[in-house]
Amino acid sequence: MMGERTGVQEALFYEFSLERHVPAGHLVRAIDRFVDLSGIRAHLKPFYSETGRPSIDPELMIRMLLVGYCFGIRSERRLCEEVHLNLAYRWFCRLGLDGRVPDHSTFSKNRHGRFRDSDLLRHLFETVLQRCIGEGLVGGEGFAVDASLIKAEASRQKGVEGKAGLSPEAAGRAVEEYLAVLDDAAFGAATEVTPKFLSPADPAARWTGAHGGQAFFAYSTNYLIDVENAIIVDVEATTAIRQAEVLAAKRMIERSIDRFDLYPARLMGDSAYGSAEMLAWLVYEHGIEPHVPVFDKSERRDGTFSRADFTYDREADAYVCPAGKLLRQRQKLYRTPKPLVDEDGMMRYRASKLDCDACALKPRCCPTTPARKIPRSIHEGARDMARAIAGTDAYVTSRRQRKKVEMLFAHLKRILKLDRLRLRGPNGARDEFHLAATAQNLRKLAKLLPSAPQISPA
Template identity: 30%
Template structure:
């Protein structure tokens, strides 16, 4: 007998959300770790959302779970995210909404982002995820790697104008009377970060990664990775400068040691861009062994470039192991930029970009956990 294709409405809903998500779904492990991390941030949320008269806000726990889903599934905008939460039972279950609960408006993210930024919630969330008892045992306490990647700013190259306003005329060199997105003629114009800045995102800097690469308005995202399983244990965003990667590496190492109080010697793997005498010496004064790749390029005179990475470091077997392990940090950058959508960030200002980048690093760690903790798969009925 052929079934009917007609649609009938129902007066009541008896859908059990738990029964609609299979027991071995990877999001079950992620949600268990996420809920435990958010519970440990309860006091921080209480400070940011003080008890007072007025309408209750969207719970910050639900906002953060939704932002994690946006990174997990590479959803391009918060408007699309809310559309997905509206009809997807899996998304509703993960966020904490019932079948009949209405989804909130996408503008709630904008209104609450500043509040979460003020409380440094992204960085705290990353740290409490790493401090979870099941996650902590996965981390190496001795061997780390560091690297940086360009994050394109949410600003057009046409917004890169002279600080003194001399290029604001209406003759085709600026917008002037020509309206929005007018033609710009850059030929013969020397532009630098000293004389120019973006009118859209003043903290973004014009920068290029290497010779032959186009210059873009961007930031640099930095990651400190532990070498055992390739999880990100620290991250930050800086303005794009030639020394930013080395300065951020030292800051990340100092922050990690400051939190854990470790006085023992560490190893730090890095690519040849970090083979700079001052940086290597700074690591050694911090009791960090510099497992840095040797920059063997020849100078213009044909002489090998000077390096301070000598036999004291390279003769150890751990040096070659660190150089192999450090390449896994590219997997972190690849996922955050291609899957999570941070190749071109959609917020402006270094502090906001830093929060988005740090939360994405936490999402990367979480999405790795179902494979690293297979004993938890199927543990929840």
């Protein structure tokens, strides 16, 4: 029998508790336990005037931004609508039932002003990271580093030739930020190579075809994570080239040491971090084991002997060729000795022309040159250490653990929907990457430290 409501009459008074209407297993309840914004007022106080009308509560704006990044709400206009309608979001933002949601334009005004001037979003990220450390989720034993390309808010069809540069009339906040980072080694000074195209809307974004398909303008988000629980220890925004990503790795490691006293015993990364200079920096300056494949292009593909076929004699400081002859740094005596190390940090070991002329292996060694030369980096000791580590069982484990940082990038793009930036300029990229990393750490805290089940009174 079909039921029908009869005599429906509105009550004169309602008793409504927002607390009871938010499910116990909702994500906002899980992350709310770890959101401590008690210090942001003191952090922002120097950037507010002592007179005038009261501003929008900065804690409210931060809570709303966390909702947006935790739940993949990319538009601030839509975020305001969702917070207005969703009871769980209202509860998390401490708005109650009748609290007024600020206009979406308020976020832009504060982001370009007080939030960036005070580096608030960096402060927020480090506050959540400190909570992770306090809860024992960061071991500090093994770190992994990697970078991922994020498309910039710039149309690939509207790029201009890189050699032509920007027009003198180009103006805007993104252009000003681009000019400000021209000398920054993480952006403009990372390479002397002129990009093929520049975006007038966001000139700091780098034109790249690294994904193999259509080229696009992009930034790189760089993560340094603790592999024990995949907690993001640091995040850095750079231009989308390898040299800048290596610099970001150094900055993040030094910052984790200086600010949180985290000294990793080993660092895991791909071959982009396997240059001789990077390996030497890890081994000699910080005593970190490089669980990184060595970036080495010495393997020959024309059938002749590669550098690996020559044995280095450390005591004699010479290479021994397959025929048993020595290759030394200097075979001739000069009135004015030439430097043994070139500007790229490479030493050249040369065989004697007399030995090579009489050698039966010359067609397989140096068929087109009078004598064989072997380059050796001044940081070859660190490279040898990385090669030795690559043959251990610990290295196999590290290669498996390193995938955790790639999983975080997949989560960033698929779940948090950050596959394309919404803000422009280097500062916009930093803001988005800091908020996204904060959201990922909060979600990780909620997952690893579930709240105790609530027992209703009898």
